[in-house]
Amino acid sequence: xxxxxxxxxxxxxPQTEPAILVVDDLVMRFVTGDxxxxxLDHVSFKVKPGEFLAVIGPSGCGKSTLFSIVGGxxxxxxxxxxxxxxxxxxxxxxxxMVFQEESTFPWRNVVDNVCFPLExxxxxxxxxxxxxxxxxxxxxxxxxxxxxxxxxxxxMRQRVSMARTLASEPKILLMDEPxxxxxxxxxxxxxxxxxxxxxxxxxxxxxxxxxxxxxxxxADRILVMTYRPGRVKRIVDIDLPRPRSSEIVSSEAFGRxxxxxxxxxxxxxxxxxxxxxxxxxxxxxxxxxxx
Amino acid sequence: xxxxxxxxxxxxxxxxxxxxxxLVLVGVEILVRLGAINRFIVPLPSExxxxxxxxxxxxxxxxxxxxxxxxxxxxxxxxxxxxxxIGALMHRVRLIRLACETWVAAFAxxxxxxxxPLFLVLFGRSTLTIIMLAFLSGLPPVILKTxxxxxxxxxxxxxxxxxxxxxxxxxxxxxxxxxxxPTIFVGIRLGMIFAxxxxxxxxxxxxxxxxxxxxxxxxxxxxxxxxxxAISFVVLISIVFFIVTERAERWLxx
Numbered sequence: 001x002x003x004x005x006x007x008x009x010x011x012x013x014p015q016t017e018p019a020i021l022v023v024d025d026l027v028m029r030f031v032t033g034d035x036x037x038x039x040l041d042h043v044s045f046k047v048k049p050g051e052f053l054a055v056i057g058p059s060g061c062g063k064s065t066l067f068s069i070v071g072g073x074x075x076x077x078x079x080x081x082x083x084x085x086x087x088x089x090x091x092x093x094x095x096x097m098v099f100q101e102e103s104t105f106p107w108r109n110v111v112d113n114v115c116f117p118l119e120x121x122x123x124x125x126x127x128x129x130x131x132x133x134x135x136x137x138x139x140x141x142x143x144x145x146x147x148x149x150x151x152x153x154x155x156m157r158q159r160v161s162m163a164r165t166l167a168s169e170p171k172i173l174l175m176d177e178p179x180x181x182x183x184x185x186x187x188x189x190x191x192x193x194x195x196x197x198x199x200x201x202x203x204x205x206x207x208x209x210x211x212x213x214x215x216x217x218x219a220d221r222i223l224v225m226t227y228r229p230g231r232v233k234r235i236v237d238i239d240l241p242r243p244r245s246s247e248i249v250s251s252e253a254f255g256r257x258x259x260x261x262x263x264x265x266x267x268x269x270x271x272x273x274x275x276x277x278x279x280x281x282x283x284x285x286x287x288x289x290x291x
Numbered sequence: 292x293x294x295x296x297x298x299x300x301x302x303x304x305x306x307x308x309x310x311x312x313x314l315v316l317v318g319v320e321i322l323v324r325l326g327a328i329n330r331f332i333v334p335l336p337s338e339x340x341x342x343x344x345x346x347x348x349x350x351x352x353x354x355x356x357x358x359x360x361x362x363x364x365x366x367x368x369x370x371x372x373x374x375x376x377i378g379a380l381m382h383r384v385r386l387i388r389l390a391c392e393t394w395v396a397a398f399a400x401x402x403x404x405x406x407x408p409l410f411l412v413l414f415g416r417s418t419l420t421i422i423m424l425a426f427l428s429g430l431p432p433v434i435l436k437t438x439x440x441x442x443x444x445x446x447x448x449x450x451x452x453x454x455x456x457x458x459x460x461x462x463x464x465x466x467x468x469x470x471x472x473p474t475i476f477v478g479i480r481l482g483m484i485f486a487x488x489x490x491x492x493x494x495x496x497x498x499x500x501x502x503x504x505x506x507x508x509x510x511x512x513x514x515x516x517x518x519x520x521a522i523s524f525v526v527l528i529s530i531v532f533f534i535v536t537e538r539a540e541r542w543l544x545x
Contacts, residue, residue, distance in 0.1 A: 073450055097454040101447040107469045117455050120465070168455065 018085070019046035020204050021070070021172050026079035028065050039065040040077070041229035047172070050202040054219035056209055056261065058269040062230025063208045064100075067176040070206065071097045083171065096170030100177040104149040104160045110136060111145040113160050117168035135163040138197055155179075155186040159193065166197070173205045179214065188246040191217045195244050212265065213249060216240070216257045224261060227268040228275070234264055334515040339523070342516035350505055350517070352524060359490060359501030360528050362418060366425035366486040367532070371479055374430050378437020378475075379463070388438065399431035404492050416499050425489040429482030436478025440471025469543075476540045483532050491525050502528075 028040040039062040047053045057063050068074035070081055072091035080087050083094045104113050111132050118128035136145055139159040149157050158178050165173065179187040191214060198205055198218075209215050215222045222236045238257060240248055248254050316336040322328045323335050346352060381388040381395075407424060414420040444467050452466045494503025502525050509517040 071454055073453055091454050091456050093456060095454075097450075099447050099450065101445070103447045103451050105448065105451075105466070105469070107472070116465075120455055120457060120461065165454075 017048050020049045020084055021047040021206065022080075022082040023066075023070065024080045024082070026066070026069060026077055026081070028062065028069065028074070028077040038229035040069075041231045043079075043225075043230060043232055045223055045232060045235065047204060047206060049204055052198055052205045052207070052218055052220045053223060054207045054209055054215035054221070055223045055225060056212065056215045056265065057225030057230065058227050058265060058272040059210065060228050060272050060275075061225040061268065062228070063210070063225065064176060066230070067097075067174060067208045071095055071174050073097075093168070094171040096165035096168050096173050098158075098162050098165050098173065098175040098178045100180050102149075102154065102157050102161075102181070104157050104164075106149050109146050109148050110141060110152075110160050113149070114163045114167050116164055121168075132163070132167055135167045136160075138166065138200070139163045140193060153186075155182050155190055158182070158190065162194075162197075166201070166203075171204060173203050174208075175205065176208045177210065178207075180209075180211075187211070187214060188217070188249065192246050194218055199243055212258050212261050216254055216261065217244065217246060217249060222257075222261060224264045225268070227272040233268070236261060236264075331515075334519060338516040339519045342514075342520045343523075346505075346509075346517050346520045350509075350521070352505075352521075355501040355505050356524055356528070357501075358418075359494065359503065359525070360531070362421050362425065362490045362494075362500065363483070363487050363528060363532065365422045366429060366490065367479070367483045369422070369426040370429040370433050370482045370486060373426075374433025374478065374482060375437050375475060377430075378434045378478075379441065381434065381438050382441040382467075392435070392438065395431050395434050399435065403428045404489055404496070407493055407496055410493075411497065416497055418500065420497065421490055421493045421500055424493050425486040428489040429484075429486035432481035432485065433475070433478040436481070437471065437475050440474030440478075441467050443474065444470040472540065472543060476536060480533065480536055483536065484529070487525070487529055487532065 023046070024044050026040045026043040027038070030037045030039055043062075043066065045053070055063055055066060065074065069077050072081075072088060072095065075089065082088065083092060088094075105116065108116070111129060114132035114135055115128045118131055123131070133145065136142065139162055141156060141159055141163070144152065144156065149160065152160070162175075162178065179190050182190065194205075195218060197203065205218075207215070207218060216238055219238050222238060224233045224236065225231065226233045236257070240251075240253060240257070319328065319333065320336045323330050323333060381391060403424060407420070410420045410424050414423060448466050448470055449462070452462045457465060490501075491503040491506070494500040495507045496503075498504050498507055502521055506518055506521045506525075509521055
C-alpha cells in the first residue's frame with residue numbers, strides 16, 4: 001500500500017468539505033529563567049468534520065501546549081483557533097477535552113461523574129441519568145454505574161472520563177495522551193473502543209500522543225511535529241481501511257506507516273535527547289561552580 | 292511461595308481496642324492496690340466505675356452533659372462556618388493568604404484559654420464566654436486545613452471544570468470544595484477537639500456550666516473517683532462528636 005505523505009507546513013483540508021477546526025499560525029512563547037522558549041512556531045492545520053487527526057511528536061515539542069490552546073485553557077499566544085468558522089478564545093462548548101492524567105471526580109460514582117456536564121447544563125435529573133447510562137454503555141462500563149473511581153482500574157477510569165466528555169456532546173473531541181499511563185494491551189483494547197465510538201458518533205477527534213502505533217491505529221491523518229520549537233514537520237494520510245480494530249497492527253501496511261513516522265520522529269527525538277542531556281550537563285556544571 | 296494474609300473480622304479491632312483499655316485499667320488497679328501508685332492521686336479504677344451511678348444521680352449529670360455538649364456544638368458550628376469561610380477567602384485572595392497565614396498558624400499554638408479574664412469582662416460569667424473562647428481556640432486548624440485542602444486540589448480537576456465552562460461559584464462548590472472536604476474535615480475534627488478542651492477548661496476556671504464546673508466541684512471536695520467519673524463523661528462527648536463528624540463527612544461526600 002502506498003504511503004501518502006506531504007511535507008507542507010500547512011495542509012489545507014480538501015476544498016469540498018469545510019474544516020470544522022482551523023488552527024492558524026499559532027505561536028506560543030514562554031518566558032523562562034534563562035530567556036525564553038518558543039513552544040509552538042507558526043503551527044497551522046485543519047480538521048474536517050468526522051475526521052480523526054493525531055498529533056505526534058517527541059517530548060518537548062509543544063504537544064501539550066497545543067492541547068491547552070485548542071482547549072482554551074491557555075492564552076497569550078499569537079494566531080487563532082476557529083471552530084465552524086468562529087474564532088474562539090477560552091474554553092468552548094464545542095470542544096470536549098479528555099486529559100492525560102486521571103481526571104474522574106473521586107467523590108462521585110461513575111454515573112454521577114458522567115452526569116456532571118449535564119448537571120451543569122441544568123438538565124433534569126431523570127433525563128441526565130438516562131443520557132449518562134447511554135454513554136457509560138458506549139464505553140463498555142455497564143454494571144459499574146454505582147462504583148466509585150477508587151474501585152476501578154486505570155483504563156476504566158479513563159473510559160469514565162471519556163464518557164463524561166462525550167455526554168456533553170462536543171463537536172470536537174480533544175484528547176491528550178489519554179492512554180499514556182496504561183499498559184500496551186489495555187491501550188490497544190481502548191483504542192478499539194475509541195474507534196467504535198468514533199465510527200458510531202462520526203466524532204471529529206484531535207488526539208495528542210507520542211505513541212506511533214496508537215496514532216496509526218486510530219487516525220485518518222497524522223501530524224508529525226518537530227522538537228522544540230514545535231513546528232509541523234509533515235502530515236501523513238493514513239490510508240488504512242475502516243472500520244478498523246487493533247488487529248490492524250499486524251498488517252504490512254500498518255508496519256510501513258509506523259516505520260515511516262518513526263523515521264520522521266527519530267531525528268526529532270534524538271535532537272530532544274541531546275538537548276536534554278546538554279541542559280542537564282550545564283545544570284550540573286553550574287551547581288559545581290556554585291559549590 | 293507466598294501465603295495470603297487473611298483480613299481480620301470486623302469486630303476484632305473493637306474487641307482489641309476495648310480489651311486494651313480494660314487491661315490498662317486492670318494494670319492500674321493492681322499497681323494502686325500494691326501501693327506503687329498513690330491512691331490519693333489516682334483512685335482505684337473499680338471505685339471510679341462504682342461512682343458512676345452516684346455521680347449521675349447526685350450531680351445532675353444529664354443536664355451538665357447537655358450543657359457542655361451544647362456549648363461544644365455551638366463552638367463547633369461557629370468554627371466550621373467561619374473557619375471554612377476564612378480559609379476559602381485566604382485561598383481565593385493570595386495577598387490575604389500571604390499576609391495572614393503565618394499569624395493564623397502562630398495563633399493556633401497560643402494558649403488562648405489564659406485570656407479568660409478578658410472574655411469575662413467582654414461577655415460576663417456566662418455561656419457566651421465559654422463558647423467564644425472555645426470557638427476562637429478551635430478556629431486556626433479549620434482555617435489552615437481549609438486553605439491546605441483547597442490548594443491541594445489537583446490541577447487536572449480544575450481544568451476539567453474550566454473545560455466545561457464552570458462559573459467561579461460552580462468551580463468552588465462542584466470541584467474545589469468536595470475535593471478539599473477530607474482535609475477540611477481533619478481541620479474541623481482538630482478544631483472540635485480544641486473547642487471541647489477549652490469548653491471544659493473555661494467551665495472549670497470560671498466555675499460555671501456543665502462538666503468542667505462539676506470536675507472543679509468534685510476536685511474541691513476531694514472526691515477523686517467522682518472527678519475521674521466526670522472526666523469520663525467528657526471523653527464520651529468527644530467520642531460522640533467524632534462519630535457525628537465522620538457521618539457528616541460521608542454524607543457530604545455522597
